[in-house]
Amino acid sequence: MNKNNEAYITGIGQSEIGKNLLRHPLLLTVDAVKEALDEAGLSIAQIDGVSTYPGRVPQMLGFSPIGADELIDALGIKATWYAGGGEISSQLGAVVAAVGAIRTGQARHVICYRTVYEAAALARPEEYPMQRRDRVEGSAQWTAPFNALSPATWFAQYAMRHVKKYRLTREQLAQIALTDRANALLNPRALVREPLTMDEYLSSRMVAEPLCLLDCDRYTDASTVLIVSAGEALDEVKCTPIRIAAMAGSVDRHSWDQAEWMASYATGRDLWKRTDYKPADVDTAQLYDGFSFLALTWLEALGFCDVGEGGRFIEGGKRIALDGELPLNTFGGQIAGGRLHGFGFAHEAVVQLRGLGGERQIKGNPKVAVATSGGGPLATALLLARD
Amino acid sequence: MRPLPRLDSINRDFWTGGEQGELRIMCCNDCGTFFHPPRPVCRHCLSDHVATKAVSGTGVVDTFTINHQKWHPKMEVPFVIARVELDDAPGVYLTTNIVGCEVSEVDIGDRVQVTFEKQDDIFLPLFVKTA
Numbered sequence: 001m002n003k004n005n006e007a008y009i010t011g012i013g014q015s016e017i018g019k020n021l022l023r024h025p026l027l028l029t030v031d032a033v034k035e036a037l038d039e040a041g042l043s044i045a046q047i048d049g050v051s052t053y054p055g056r057v058p059q060m061l062g063f064s065p066i067g068a069d070e071l072i073d074a075l076g077i078k079a080t081w082y083a084g085g086g087e088i089s090s091q092l093g094a095v096v097a098a099v100g101a102i103r104t105g106q107a108r109h110v111i112c113y114r115t116v117y118e119a120a121a122l123a124r125p126e127e128y129p130m131q132r133r134d135r136v137e138g139s140a141q142w143t144a145p146f147n148a149l150s151p152a153t154w155f156a157q158y159a160m161r162h163v164k165k166y167r168l169t170r171e172q173l174a175q176i177a178l179t180d181r182a183n184a185l186l187n188p189r190a191l192v193r194e195p196l197t198m199d200e201y202l203s204s205r206m207v208a209e210p211l212c213l214l215d216c217d218r219y220t221d222a223s224t225v226l227i228v229s230a231g232e233a234l235d236e237v238k239c240t241p242i243r244i245a246a247m248a249g250s251v252d253r254h255s256w257d258q259a260e261w262m263a264s265y266a267t268g269r270d271l272w273k274r275t276d277y278k279p280a281d282v283d284t285a286q287l288y289d290g291f292s293f294l295a296l297t298w299l300e301a302l303g304f305c306d307v308g309e310g311g312r313f314i315e316g317g318k319r320i321a322l323d324g325e326l327p328l329n330t331f332g333g334q335i336a337g338g339r340l341h342g343f344g345f346a347h348e349a350v351v352q353l354r355g356l357g358g359e360r361q362i363k364g365n366p367k368v369a370v371a372t373s374g375g376g377p378l379a380t381a382l383l384l385a386r387d
Numbered sequence: 388m389r390p391l392p393r394l395d396s397i398n399r400d401f402w403t404g405g406e407q408g409e410l411r412i413m414c415c416n417d418c419g420t421f422f423h424p425p426r427p428v429c430r431h432c433l434s435d436h437v438a439t440k441a442v443s444g445t446g447v448v449d450t451f452t453i454n455h456q457k458w459h460p461k462m463e464v465p466f467v468i469a470r471v472e473l474d475d476a477p478g479v480y481l482t483t484n485i486v487g488c489e490v491s492e493v494d495i496g497d498r499v500q501v502t503f504e505k506q507d508d509i510f511l512p513l514f515v516k517t518a
Contacts, residue, residue, distance in 0.1 A: 135393035142424060143482045144390040145511055148468045149458040156452035157470055164450075164495050206455040208468070257470050257482040258423065 003231040007099040008241035009384065010109070010234075011040030011227040012350050017189050017338040019119040021221040025065040026074060029115045032225040033075070040227055041238035042109060047077050047227075049107030053094040053114055053342070054086030059131035062121025062219075071113070081106040089249030089267075090288075090374025091342025092382055096247050098228040108233040112226045114343040118219035143256055152216060152291065154256040155376060156208035159293040163210050165308065168296075170210060172311035174201040176292035176328075177214045177335050179320050184332025186322075186360035191220055191338035215292040217334035224343035226350070242350050245368075246275035246383040254377045263379035264294070264372070268301030271370075271381045279303045282383075283366035284352050285326055286345035289333040294375040299328075302370060302381065327352075327362045342373030346382055353386045388461075391509045397425050400439040405503030405510025411439040412476050421476030442475035444501030446514070449480060453490045467493045471514055487515040 013035030015028040023031075037044060056067030068084035071077070081101040088097065091114055098110040121128035136144045148154060162168040177196060184190035196214065204212040234241050248270035253259045272278070279302060287302075289295035296310040304326060305313035314320050320328035331337040331348040338344065349369035351357050372381045392402055404411035414421045415429035416436040428435050451469035467485040472478075485493045486502070499514035 133393075136390045137393045137395075139424075140390075141392035141398065145392060145509070146468060146482050146484050146513075147389060147454065147458065147462065147466065148482050149390075150456070152456065153452055153454055153468050156454075157450040157468065160452055161450045161495070206453075208452040208454045208456060211452075255424070257480045 006231040007102045007244050008229050009226050009350050010229040010237045010239055010241055011036035012347050013225040014347060015223040017191050017222040020123040021120055025115050025117040028223040029066050029071060029113060032223040033111060036225040036227050039239045044075055047109050047111055048080045049101055049110030050079055050082040051094040051098040051110055051112045052084040053091045055084035061128045062118040065117045066115045089251055090378040090380045092346055092373040092380040093249055095228060096249055099244055102228060102230045108230045110228045112228055114341050115223040116341050117221050120221045122219055152211055153208045155291045155293055156211045158262060159210050168311040172315050173292055174198055175314040175317040176289055176295050177201055179317055180329055180333040180336040183322060183330050183360055184336035187331045190332040190336055192336040211291060217290045217339040220339040222338055222340055224340045224347050226346055240354050242353050243385045243387055244382060245385040246271055249380040251378050259377055262297055262376055264297050264301040264375035267379040267381050271383060275383055277368060281368045282370050284362055284369045285328050286349045286371040288345060288372045288375050289335055298372050298375055330360050345371040349384050389506060391507060401425055402509050409441040410444040410501045410512050412442050412479055413437055414440040421479050423479040442473055446471040446473040446499055448495055448497040448499060450495055451493055465490045471499055484513050486513050
């Protein structure tokens, strides 16, 4: 391996994570940028690329209030490459795009970010209005007329297959939320820092069977930044670089009802084709859990267990606990850590690989981590390594 | 009230076929394959010689959920959201509601038949269980 040809995550940053924050979403983004620059020992003048998902979404500003255009202009970045859009293999696709730019010499240090402001937008609609139309169009027309109005109802149907075909139980699925909530207690920045018991989970009200309220993440205001740097520029960086050892992303049919199966499965399979590492080498898994069931399917998709065995793999919770054989979502995942929308998983993988997890740091000098985003019609997986 | 689709030249047949009691799915005149959502090109052979065709309207529940959440205050719950695979159009799935039975009576593999619910100018293809 010639490190000059590789791409690395260097500085990482995170703003305050909360609900209905008053701080402007551009300032949350700048908070995360500054933290990442400080950690890397870089100045803003050394940044020559910006990548984000899904770019500014004017009709749904809370979902994505700050586009790459605005950040570049606001911070005076001289960008030789940039990208921002939703038509990519889910949130961490923004990192995949940045790696492409770096490996082809178009940039040396790229700020990748995801800013969310959904709780604030819901609380202050006069400032962050949702644009509503009289009629639905595009892909929404195939679900909304049947009152399938939320991703919860779309993912619940995939989860129901696991219930019927593989006998997934609520007690098994509960382990994702229970693990998230236990880990979040040790993360000072986590959104939900209250313990959760199995009884509380089982008595939580149903949203769309088999998913209950505690299987869902919650609207969050926050920004997460990952700086991706070229191997040849690592002498400019003071923090421990984390190599992006392999990447995979896929879309089968970008549809909530026409795809045979979830994109996570093809993505997980492809990831291992592009590396000599094996699932057994992974020290911690940070797997997208906007709905708990997604993390379970990622465990199967990445080959930590067979397809259909996810429920039995996590049963009892010991295996995926902080001191288990495969610590999962050590920051609390999206369910308890906050809906950072994909970027939180890569951020935490880097924290753990650097040994900076504090109270939640996993033991044993971890060297390899996997981080994912999406998992339904779109999916991305990153394999990260500390050399 | 359900959110309704905006009609255009491509989706009109699907959303209004119910007026004649027909479930109309896009089909390729060259290779004979059905596909969905409707588009002016066949996703199997790339032909643009395509048109909608009425299918029998029978199918099977591929998967489902029982929705309990009131996504707006006036929504009546619980109800079943299902993905139905059509007998005559292999590989085509419709998100729909299973109506005319208790929510607890729906299961994967159930045989179903289309029934249309009119709202304004739209005929929504819903499904009922068949014996």
